[in-house]
Amino acid sequence: MEEGEVWAYFPPGAPAGYRQLRVCQVPDGEDFARLTWQVCGVCRRGLVRKIRVAERWQRRGYGSRMMMRALRDCETYTWTTTKQSEYGESFFAALAAATGIDFSPDSRACDHMRAARGAAHGESRREPPQPYDSPGEPRWSHRDGLGC
Numbered sequence: 001m002e003e004g005e006v007w008a009y010f011p012p013g014a015p016a017g018y019r020q021l022r023v024c025q026v027p028d029g030e031d032f033a034r035l036t037w038q039v040c041g042v043c044r045r046g047l048v049r050k051i052r053v054a055e056r057w058q059r060r061g062y063g064s065r066m067m068m069r070a071l072r073d074c075e076t077y078t079w080t081t082t083k084q085s086e087y088g089e090s091f092f093a094a095l096a097a098a099t100g101i102d103f104s105p106d107s108r109a110c111d112h113m114r115a116a117r118g119a120a121h122g123e124s125r126r127e128p129p130q131p132y133d134s135p136g137e138p139r140w141s142h143r144d145g146l147g148c
Contacts, residue, residue, distance in 0.1 A: 009069075009127040014119035016040040016112035018049065021066050023057075023129075032057045035066040039074050043110040046074050048081040048103065051088070065130035067095055075101065080108045 004027070010020040016038055023033035032054040038047045048070070053062045071079075081092055081103050092103040 005129070007127045007129045008124050010124045011122035012038070012116065012119065013122050014116040016042070016110070017116035017119040018121065019070070020121060021069055021127075023062055023066070033062040033066060035063075035070060037070045038109065038113045038116070039070075039077065040110050040112045042112055044077045045108065045110050045113070046070070046077045046079040047107065047109055047113060048079070048092075050082065051091075063091060064095070069127075069130045071099070071101070075099070078108075080104045080106055082107045 004025060006024045006026055006029075008022045008024060008031075010018075010022070012019050019037050019039065021035045022031040024031045033052070035051045036049040038049065039045070048067075051063055051066065079101055081088075083105055084092060089105065092105070095101070096103050
């Protein structure tokens with residue numbers, strides 16, 4: 001964790017609703033990294049709606065660490081993403097290679113996810129940052145410019 005950052009988790013307001021993880025800079029509270037996703041336990045499906053890391057904060061493992069949080073307890077689900085930029089495509093290709101989870105870009109939301117689209121988030125809570133596997137190193141490396 002960088003000095004002066006806060007990780008905030010916004011749980012879904014309805015089953016299969018949107019979840020969000022934000023990494024914010026203290027004291028201004030502006031987020032510089034954000035992940036929005038949905039998970040349906042009934043259909044065993046996960047959908048990454050949006051992931052972004054501000055340019056200044058890229059290549060420090062934030063995208064990878066946020067995704068590890070999203071995958072927690074859902075590693076065996078079928079995961080898809082929305083259409084990604086070229087940079088996002090290479091990030092998800094590296095993530096798939098590292099985790100063995102295919103992140104298809106065809107955005108397959110189930111009926112439960114579609115029904116929950118308009119639901120508000122639950123109340124946010126601070127959360128400890130997703131740790132690196134070993135001190136100072138992300139779980140997988142993007143030294144070739146493949147990730148956030």
